[in-house]
Amino acid sequence: MAGIAIIGGGVIGCATAAWLAADGHEVTAYERRPEDRYASAGNAGMLAFPEITPLARPGVLTSVPRWLMDPLGPLALRWRDLPALTPWLLRFLAAARAEQVERSTAALGGLMRSALDDHQELARRAGLSGHLRQTGAIDLYDTEASFRAALPEWELRRRLGGHNFEPLTPDQARALVPDLAGGFARAVLCRAYWMVDSPLGVLQGLRRGLGDRLVAGTVAAVEPGADGVSVRLADGTARTFDKVVVAAGVWSREIVRGLGLKVTLETERGYNTTIPEAPVRLPMPVVFADHGFVASPLSDGLRIGGAVELAAVDAPANLARARALRRKARRYLPAIQETGGTEWMGRRPSTPDSLPVIGPHPHDRRIVFAFGHGHLGLTLSATTARLAAGLLSGTPAPAPFGIERFQ
Ligand SMILES: Cc1cc2nc3c(=O)[nH]c(=O)nc-3n(C[C@H](O)[C@H](O)[C@H](O)COP(=O)(O)OP(=O)(O)OC[C@H]3O[C@@H](n4cnc5c(N)ncnc54)[C@H](O)[C@@H]3O)c2cc1C
Numbered sequence: 425m426a427g428i429a430i431i432g433g434g435v436i437g438c439a440t441a442a443w444l445a446a447d448g449h450e451v452t453a454y455e456r457r458p459e460d461r462y463a464s465a466g467n468a469g470m471l472a473f474p475e476i477t478p479l480a481r482p483g484v485l486t487s488v489p490r491w492l493m494d495p496l497g498p499l500a501l502r503w504r505d506l507p508a509l510t511p512w513l514l515r516f517l518a519a520a521r522a523e524q525v526e527r528s529t530a531a532l533g534g535l536m537r538s539a540l541d542d543h544q545e546l547a548r549r550a551g552l553s554g555h556l557r558q559t560g561a562i563d564l565y566d567t568e569a570s571f572r573a574a575l576p577e578w579e580l581r582r583r584l585g586g587h588n589f590e591p592l593t594p595d596q597a598r599a600l601v602p603d604l605a606g607g608f609a610r611a612v613l614c615r616a617y618w619m620v621d622s623p624l625g626v627l628q629g630l631r632r633g634l635g636d637r638l639v640a641g642t643v644a645a646v647e648p649g650a651d652g653v654s655v656r657l658a659d660g661t662a663r664t665f666d667k668v669v670v671a672a673g674v675w676s677r678e679i680v681r682g683l684g685l686k687v688t689l690e691t692e693r694g695y696n697t698t699i700p701e702a703p704v705r706l707p708m709p710v711v712f713a714d715h716g717f718v719a720s721p722l723s724d725g726l727r728i729g730g731a732v733e734l735a736a737v738d739a740p741a742n743l744a745r746a747r748a749l750r751r752k753a754r755r756y757l758p759a760i761q762e763t764g765g766t767e768w769m770g771r772r773p774s775t776p777d778s779l780p781v782i783g784p785h786p787h788d789r790r791i792v793f794a795f796g797h798g799h800l801g802l803t804l805s806a807t808t809a810r811l812a813a814g815l816l817s818g819t820p821a822p823a824p825f826g827i828e829r830f831q
Contacts, residue, residue, distance in 0.1 A: 429665040432672035435464035438630035443809035446549035456642040463770040471618035474587040476532040478778030480519035496748035498716030502735035515776035531824040533584040542806035559708040561617035564608040571610035587616040603704040621723040674773035676795035691771035695746040696729020699765035741769035774798035783826035
C-alpha cells in the first residue's frame, strides 16, 4: 500500500494528515521548511466562525481608494507588483458583485456550520486538548457612521451564518474589556468567536502527533501515472503514492500549474507584533474594525496585527507596517509598551472570491486540492481536513470550492 502524500506542513496540511492518519491511512506529509514561521504559525489565533462574508464586497471597494492613500493603512499595494497582481485584482473586482457576494457568503456559511464540531473531532483524532475556548470578540468602530456602515454585514452574517451580534456603547464595551480607553464611538460583541491558545502550539501539536510521518522535503512536481501518483522532490528523488493532497498554501499554485491547471492565487500579507509581557489583559480579541487589525490574547503574549498588503510572495517584508498597527492599537489600549516584542509577516494564501479551493483534480480524482483559505485557514483547517479525507474516499465536495472555477 503506497499511501497518501500531503504536500505542505502548514495547518491545512497537518490537519489533513492527522485526520487521514486517524482513519488508518498511511500518510507522508512533506514540508519544505519545518523551522520557518509561515502563516499557520503566526496568525491571530481566532476561530472566526461568524466571518462568512468575502473580502470583495461593495463596501470594501468604496473604501479602497482612501485606504491606499495611507501606505501604512489597512490595505496596501506594492505598486511595482501591480502587473503580476492584475489578474487577481480583476477577479477580485468581479467577485464584489452583489449576487456573487451573496453566493460566497452562503458557501462559506455552509462550511462554517460544522467548523467547531470539526475542530473538536480533529482534537480527538490528533490527541490535542485544552487549546480551544469560546471567548467571543468585540469590534470597535471609531465613528457612529462606520458602525452604521458595518451593520448590513453583521445582518448578512446573522441571516446566512446564524450568528447573533450585540451593538454596544463604549461604556458597555469597557465593562467587558476594562483596559479599553477612548477613541471609539460604538462596538459590536459577537459571542460566537472561539480562539486557540497558540496557533504555533496547535501546529506543533499536530506535527508532534505525525512524528516521522512529517518529512522535510521540497516537492518539485506531482506526476500522475498508471501505477500511482509520483511525488518528485527538489533533490531529484521520487516516491509513488496512491493519492496526493496539495496543501502548500500559496505555493500550491506552482504544483497546480505543473499539473496543467490554472488557479488565481496570491498572498494577502499580514503583519503583527507579539508582546509576551503586555500589561493589558484582554478576555477576548479586540478588532479595530476601521483599521483592519486585531489584538488577540494568546499564550505566546498579546498579538497585535493583521491588515492586508498585496505584494509578490517573495517581496521583502516591510515591518514598519507591524509598528504602525501597534501605534494605532495604543490609542485604544494605551498601556501597551511602545517597543519590544517580536515583529512578523505572514502570507495568507488568498483567492479573489475568498473561497478556498477544496476539491479533486477535475480529470484525476487521486489528486485533491486544499489551499487558498485566506483569512480563515486556522478556522477552516479541521473542516478542510474532513472534506479532503472524504474526497479521497469518493465523497463529493461542495461545488463552489472546486478548482474548476479557475479553468
Ligand atoms: C496576520 C495574519 C493573521 C491571521 N489570523 C487568522 C486567524 O485569526 N484565524 C484564521 O483562521 N486564520 C488566520 N490567518 C490565516 C491563516 O494563518 C492561513 O489561512 C493559514 O495559516 C494557511 O495555512 P496553509 O497550511 O494553507 O498555508 P501555510 O501556513 O502557508 O503553509 C504552507 C506550507 O507548505 C509548505 N510548502 C510550500 N511549498 C512546498 C513544497 N513545494 N514542498 C513542501 N512543502 C511546501 C510551506 O513551507 C508551508 O509551511 C491569518 C493570517 C495572517 C497573515
